[in-house]
Amino acid sequence: MYNIVYIPGDGIGPEVVNAAKRVVDATGVQCNWQEAHAGLATFERTGDPLPEETLAAIRGADASLKGPTATASGGGFRSVNVALRQKLQLYANFRPARTIPGIKSRYDDIDLIVIRENTEGLYSGLEHTVVPGVVESLRVISAKASERIAKFAFDTARRQGRKRVTCVHKANILKLSDGLFLDCCRKVAADYSDIEFDDCIVDAAAMKLVIDPNQFDMLVMENLFGDILSDLTSGLVGGLGVTPSANVGDDAAVFEAVHGTAPDIAGKGLANPTALIQSAVLMLRFLGEKDAADRVDGAIRTVMAEGKRITGDLGGTASTTEFTDAVVAAL
Numbered sequence: 001m002y003n004i005v006y007i008p009g010d011g012i013g014p015e016v017v018n019a020a021k022r023v024v025d026a027t028g029v030q031c032n033w034q035e036a037h038a039g040l041a042t043f044e045r046t047g048d049p050l051p052e053e054t055l056a057a058i059r060g061a062d063a064s065l066k067g068p069t070a071t072a073s074g075g076g077f078r079s080v081n082v083a084l085r086q087k088l089q090l091y092a093n094f095r096p097a098r099t100i101p102g103i104k105s106r107y108d109d110i111d112l113i114v115i116r117e118n119t120e121g122l123y124s125g126l127e128h129t130v131v132p133g134v135v136e137s138l139r140v141i142s143a144k145a146s147e148r149i150a151k152f153a154f155d156t157a158r159r160q161g162r163k164r165v166t167c168v169h170k171a172n173i174l175k176l177s178d179g180l181f182l183d184c185c186r187k188v189a190a191d192y193s194d195i196e197f198d199d200c201i202v203d204a205a206a207m208k209l210v211i212d213p214n215q216f217d218m219l220v221m222e223n224l225f226g227d228i229l230s231d232l233t234s235g236l237v238g239g240l241g242v243t244p245s246a247n248v249g250d251d252a253a254v255f256e257a258v259h260g261t262a263p264d265i266a267g268k269g270l271a272n273p274t275a276l277i278q279s280a281v282l283m284l285r286f287l288g289e290k291d292a293a294d295r296v297d298g299a300i301r302t303v304m305a306e307g308k309r310i311t312g313d314l315g316g317t318a319s320t321t322e323f324t325d326a327v328v329a330a331l
């Protein structure tokens with residue numbers, strides 16, 4: 001019996017979290033689900049978007065499954081995701097993009113992984129007004145966090161039989177900060193002679209990913225570049241509706257999709273739950289439940305290949321529930 005915390009979140013969050021829970025339960029893996037709260041709805045109810053009891057519940061759980069949480073542009077509270085990743089030191093963000101046969105996309109053979117440093121960089125949102133009309137944002141990069149994420153990337157590459165790790169950076173312009181990140185990746189690479197290492201400047205990497213993604217294998221980068229490029233790699237395999245993500249630290253792990261709250265389709269039963277179900281697959285693998293993880297992956301592939309009960313983002317007409325029913329039936 002695993003103790004799993006689930007956070008419904010905002011927008012489409014409750015719909016896709018419910019779908020992922022149903023699928024995990026259908027595998028027969030025994031989970032004691034504990035509900036915890038975070039996000040905009042939690043803020044409106046309690047005045048705190050990330051209550052201390054939610055952090056404590058995640059710390060005490062075997063793993064957590066999180067729906068997306070809303071962060072307003074401009075004013076409003078600081079991102080719950082950034083706070084969660086920093087407070088729990090979930091330093092590694094793992095975002096695979098893999099072709100699922102049957103889903104129409106530009107390519108039919110993608111198998112990439114984006115590894116994103118999850119605790120520092122511009123994404124921390126450390127900003128202040130210097131004088132009215134002038135704002136400063138701090139982009140802190142440390143050797144400790146850079147070496148830690150590089151090591152995570154190489155260890156993951158080794159465990160998963162990957163051939164090459166590419167550091168994506170802007171060290172030609174950000175000579176000190178990205179220079180340090182690149183140096184740390186080079187230093188760590190020297191300890192992994194069985195895995196190739198190279199680097200690519202981020203603007204060129206974006207172009208190369210669109211033109212010929214298979215020239216890459218695993219990509220490691222700082223926080224903001226990872227945020228942007230992981231949406232791009234999602235787009236290579238069918239979009240945000242299908243790509244999972246894991247936030248992993250030494251003491252806790254939170255599994256969520258790459259996508260956000262999708263306000264344009266929230267509450268309508270239109271969301272594709274595949275991304276969060278695939279995040280639950282990553283969670284099952286993390287828990288050591290390989291057989292259940294493979295079975296869910298296989299069930300999704302069966303439903304996608306059949307193509308009759310897929311959601312609107314993939315060109316189908318199925319609702320979130322109808323697609324989930326089909327996955328459960330295929331299991």
Ligand SMILES: NC(=O)C1=CN([C@@H]2O[C@H](COP(=O)(O)OP(=O)(O)OC[C@H]3O[C@@H](n4cnc5c(N)ncnc54)[C@H](O)[C@@H]3O)[C@@H](O)[C@H]2O)C=CC1
Nearest residue numbers: 068069070071240241258259260261262264265271272313
């Ligand atoms: N991990 C998290 O909690 C994340 C939260 N967000 C938050 O979500 C809010 C909305 O952000 P947006 O930039 O609009 O990005 P978004 O990912 O919510 O939506 C972008 C587009 O993708 C579509 N989409 C996303 N997930 C889908 C799914 N499962 N099925 C079908 N279509 C899907 C949406 O309908 C929309 O057209 C913001 O407040 C943002 O801060 C954004 C990304 C991650």
Ligand SMILES: O=C(O)CCC(=O)C(=O)O
Nearest residue numbers: 070071079080081082227
């Ligand atoms: O925290 C947010 O609202 C956005 C998060 C996000 O885009 C991501 O984690 O990829």
Ligand SMILES: [Mg+2]
Nearest residue numbers: 227228231258
């Ligand atoms: Mg993002």
